[in-house]
Amino acid sequence: MIKKILISICIFKLITTSAMAQTNQQIQIIDINKGKVIKNVQKNSDLQQEVEKFLEGITGVYVKLNPYPNNGFVIKIPLEPNVMVNNHWFNDFVDEVMIIFPSQEQHPYLLVFDNENQPYFLTFQDDTSKFLGLLNFKP
Numbered sequence: 001m002i003k004k005i006l007i008s009i010c011i012f013k014l015i016t017t018s019a020m021a022q023t024n025q026q027i028q029i030i031d032i033n034k035g036k037v038i039k040n041v042q043k044n045s046d047l048q049q050e051v052e053k054f055l056e057g058i059t060g061v062y063v064k065l066n067p068y069p070n071n072g073f074v075i076k077i078p079l080e081p082n083v084m085v086n087n088h089w090f091n092d093f094v095d096e097v098m099i100i101f102p103s104q105e106q107h108p109y110l111l112v113f114d115n116e117n118q119p120y121f122l123t124f125q126d127d128t129s130k131f132l133g134l135l136n137f138k139p
Contacts, residue, residue, distance in 0.1 A: 028076040029137055032069060041135050043078060050131040051077050051097050054110060054124045055085050062109045062121035069102035073139060074111075085112070090120050099128070101139060 027047065029039040041047075075098065082093040090112065098111040100121075110122045132138065 025078060025080065027078070027135065029135070030074045030076065032073055033071050038073075039135075039137060041137075043080075044134075047077065047131070047134050048079060050134065051079065051099075052083055054099070054126050054128075054131075055083055055094060055097065055112075057124045057126040058085070058087055058089060058110070058122045059125045060123045061089055062123050067100075067109075067111075067121040069100065072100065072102040074101070075099045075135070075137075089122055090114070099131075101128075104139060 025043045027041040027043050028037045029041070030036065031038045077097045077099070079095055079097065082095045085092065085094050092114040094112050096113070099108050100111055101108045107123070108128055110120075110124055112120050112122065114120065
């Protein structure tokens with residue numbers, strides 16, 4: 001009887017852990033005006049590769065006084081495995097990237113956090129059209 005209970009507990013833990021891991025692999029598209037998630041997309045290797053290109057293409061620090069815009073959208077991407085970013089502006093592992101699209105007239109920029117949860121707003125030099133196409137999302 002105890003053996004059956006222990007096996008049941010183990011199976012339950014595996015199921016809930018797997019479900020939790022899958023929800024973390026969702027890319028969220030957030031409308032800044034509405035303040036809510038407007039679309040969830042399952043992350044895949046193509047999307048991860050595009051985000052890694054953005055991280056490799058970091059060109060500097062975003063210098064505006066208020067880095068979080070009043071309108072536009074944010075795409076929140078979990079990275080698995082974590083990606084090491086090592087350049088002049090940031091040197092740490094990244095497990096999540098937020099791409100901020102302030103408006104269609106402005107170039108998007110990145111928000112990443114270091115291991116002490118310090119935010120870094122960074123510019124990058126890559127075209128996001130392929131990434132948005134993979135997400136099947138048009139701003």
